[in-house]
Amino acid sequence: MQTRREFIKTSAAVGAGLALPLGVGTYSAQAAANSSNLRKWLQPLRGLTILGDPNGIPVASGFPDPVFPNTNLYQITAGEFLDQLHPDLPNPTRLWGYWDSTNPVRRHLGGVIVARRGTASRIRVTNSLPARHIIPVDTTIEGANQAQNRIAVHLHGGFVPWVSDGGPFNWWAPDGANGLSFLNGPGSAIFDTIPGSPMRPGQADYYYPNDQSARLMWYHDHAHGITRINAYSGLATGYLLLDGINDAYVASGKVPGLGSTLPVVFQDKVFVSPTTVLTDPTWAAVAHPDVQATGSLWYEHVYDPKVVKLLKGGQYLTPPNPSCIPEFFGDTMLCNGTVYPALTVEAKRYRFMILNACNARFLNINVFRANPRNVDGIDLDPNALFPLNPPGPNIVQIGTEGGFLVQEVTHVSAKPFNPLTLTGNLLLGPAERADVIVDFTGLAGQEFILYNDAPGPFPVGPPTNDYYLGNPKNPLQPITVRNKLTGQKWSTGPDTRQILRIKVVGGAYDPQPAGPILNPNLLDPAPLVPYTTTVAPVPPLPVPAGVPVRDLTLNEDFDPYGRLRQLIGTTAPNGAGGFGLEYTAPVTENVKAGSVEVWRIFNLTADTHPIHFHLVNVQVLSRQPFALKQGVFGPAGLVRGPETNELGWKETVQMHPGEVTTIITKFELPGTPFVVPPSPRTGGYEYVWHCHILEHEEHDMMRPLVVG
Template identity: 30%
Template sequence: MQTAPDAPVLLDLATQPRFVHPLPMPPVIDAAATPYLVLQMRQSEQWLGLVDEAGKPLLTTVWGFGTPDGPVTTPGPTILARSDQPMQVLWENALPVAGHLLPIDDSIHMAMPTETTLEDGYVPTVVHLHGGHNLSESDGLPEAWFTQDFAETGRQFATELYDYPNDQPAATLWYHDHVLGLTRIHAGSGLVGMVLLQDATEAALVQAGVLPEAETALPLILQDRAFTADGQLYLPAFPDDPMPGGEGTVADELPPDYAGPLPSVLPEFFGDVPLVNGMAWPMQAVGPGQYLLHLLNASDSRFYVLRFDDPSVKAMLVGTDGGLLPKAVTVMDGDGVQQAGEQIVLAPADRVDLVVDFSHAAGHAVTLENVGPAFAPFVGLNPDGSLASGEGEEIETATGTSMGALMRFDVASCGPAPAASVEDGTVLDPHFADLSQALPDRIRQLGLFETEDDFGRPMPQLGLAEAGTDIGGNPVPFGPLGWDAPVTEVIHRGATEMWRIANFTDDAHPVHLHLVEFQLLARNAIDFADGGDGGDDVQPDGIPDGGAWSLGEALPIAPEDTGRQDTIWVGAHQSVDIVAHFDRAGEFVWHCHILSHEDNEMMRPYVVTDDPWQA
């Protein structure tokens, strides 16, 4: 156990400027012109829009990505790639051998080099192309890590040079560090970036004037962070450390009389400063026309519920995680009246593509608002679109807090503006591959659980929501499983499967599957044997007694949860049915994309095999 340092002083948010600094755009790399890329992870100082008491810029030490002869930034460069045009990326770990920027709890299950050790300042990293139809050896598996200059590698490491086939439709993808037990630390230090995969279908829509031109598209990477008074990244980890965004300390988040390791992992992290493309509370000048926004939630634990404060702004959903929808869907009608449900839920790792029409907001300052939870976990939504809460609890929304207004669009009163003709029902992808009618080869029932570690701290886990077997044919009971438990999801290559994922915890979890894009078939409440919410039927480890649960009321599906997905949130005491086609053999993973959960055992391997006797 480390000696706790003096509690830091956090940045005074009242002194920080808002909506005055322009929205930065990460550098762009065209992979069509340069299909072989070298991207390095390096340390730098970057201005994130923070100032000291005198109004002078505060530089923040961050980790980011950059080419060997270019600047390093967080977020890293936006990679423009083409569908069916492969690219190769050499991800190089060029971080200083000086240890991590944020405190590390080495008591959790994490990458632990034995020759180039953490104590000596070495840092294991591995990059995952999130949403990519990846080869297993190039997927960025959590134990495929490598330390600086590839001095040491993990057990899943297969190659230094990653091959990406890009054999999928146009989509907004992203890349981020994915190392076992350290993803929240590394992504929180800045190791994230966006990939815009383009194809002929999307290009034809632009050419026809249906979608705005790509040159006017705005990639928007949303993150919440916390900072010390001198502008450095902050992660609470010691008992006296203050929690961002309100009262209380880390000690309030730990079990009473806690005597476990320090620094300590916490169940979730919620920052109090919104960054958009690495800038706190930025502004963007736009014309009175239509713009395409590529929105990504790259936060640790925060769910955003997004809307515009000016209801004259119209927003049409044209794409989700896996690319274009079959048809455009209006999610904010722009009629000047803010109505219930005119919002987008953006869970951690979610992406949406929105065509936003500012035509009726000419001369206005329009704020992108977050009406999700302020500094607490997301539970789900009520039927009217408001935030759900636990039994006897109230959820404080971010409205009125530092996380309630994310950025501002200053709309010109006249002048040139991007034009497009997308409307509700506009056909976008006539070749959309609809899996909803597919007859699955197998139906699996999987579970989301919350257990406790040896020190009494919450530890979320994945597992089985029905008795099953592992890869060796051994019986596995209903309940949670750790990362190292034998594989229980063994799938024959070419199979289409339906996964029913039941959430036995009190909070929502965004579940991400590597390799595949899936479609959501249904949301349901969970019914328990006693007719309640599981109270008397749920043991302390979150397992319903005897598997005593069943599907309950069908719940509505929001537009942003349709189309091709690779991440889907499952509300508290709810289940989702998803269907996917598994067409590439190898080892992959599925996990919660709350990074603090993923790092602390809420991740499992799965295997796609050509062996008919194994699947």
């Protein structure tokens, strides 16, 4: 595998003659602050209140909508609150987040909505955020030089009308100020129509038709210029959609029911610790007075040329503080909203709906049997830097973020991430989901560790972004602490490898019925290009005759401050020596409603980008290395088909460095009980597509997608 530096040489050669700034990024980001040594596995994993966990993540209640037929109305508040995320933190953590306006309970990741196909949702969101952000705001980012408490609620994965998509220009503030594409606030002819309940400034409505197949979606903030810090602060939660096909799988016994189903949401963070004042001396000056105490959320705000490439002198300005950074990697993993929780299960089958909600961190998930004689649980091979522990049960994947697969895929531990082949076990980029079944039958008394070894940045990142006991190249090391009274020993963080501990207790017998779990004929909707095999390696799928092909690029350059910046563009030179276009540049992806298109997306950078499409799900057709000759992009090298766990629908797709990823999609629009007006900003139905590494999306790897 090429190192990042070698890739740059190669891609520079590829671009020779055009003087393109290809793959320019070399960085080894290490956070300037680190979390305390928090003890692992002290607290239970939060489930959902609707599934019987009273201390779980609160689920919002819906009521029949007095205006729209077959619709439930939810009332959600976006605001600031405190939540104790770990017993060792001396203070509860100040968070931003959602809660059910009719329920006083406020917890991290709260506001979960559970909906059924056939019944739409209307969400009335009240923005009650305070004026000052809990994370320092870089006002040099496009869109960020406005109120700090702007929000835009995006249903990630939702098949929704553009006025409810919550794109960047859909933002609004508590005082009613709003963005250029905001048509869903007070006075809205569509939404401000509830008898006796007029909308107030600071409120907005979103209508989700829910006319799509069962899946775990999530809704999170998308406001222009502050998406990455709003989501990091906590403005993100789950949205579970169920349907009749899912019911049938559960009724047949092939898929565990809701009582044995858990969302599993991973996020990496850093918390302010007693050393932050020393390692990050300007935090006190740039961050809110209320986020100075130990346990507050910390986020990198210094663009440090020692760890991130920075162009200086000449025409370049000096980066501000606070500044954006290319990618944020935390040192502490949260699952379902708290730090290092443990899950207790019975010895039977469970369904886990896994969401990678990290800002930038990929996950490669294996399951290991914990060693009870080792406080850390993991016996690390000192050479391979990978566990020697026996593997745990298989991970049987039945779905992605786009719904069920055509056929289940079994991930057999242990498969470390391999940077040569870009393969591992269950590999999830930011925003990707995996709907999986794990069978703990016969394993009572054992403990298992969900283990992540994906590098950050992906696929080639420095060991200093990888946090685990025994990492020889990371000065930040976990420790072992002993309770003097009981003698009990605990291993601590920082740890981004052990992402969940599972303890199996005695149990219920729940056998997997014989035969395949999934019926390929039930893929909903049917694939645009039929699958002829599900056996790996899947051959590349052909571009159907007559379907128009659109060529696009993923790019990297430097902004006016000399900072690394990621961009999406077409294959037409942009006049500045590259192909990348800023988000606010004129629309280039104008598509016809109902049309089918193939997109070939050429990645000119050194990173894998999880590219997310609003409105549509896509089918992955192929991946292939490419060459750029005399300004012409052309495939070069071995072409391969989709991964077996991509055989179905996707809305976030890993696009690897030096490769062209080919996808096909149909730009259908959802039905609505109202006429949808065009966007005043773009004149069409305005969506976006972007990288879901949130620091990339913000600066500036996002483009409008306009359906007309």
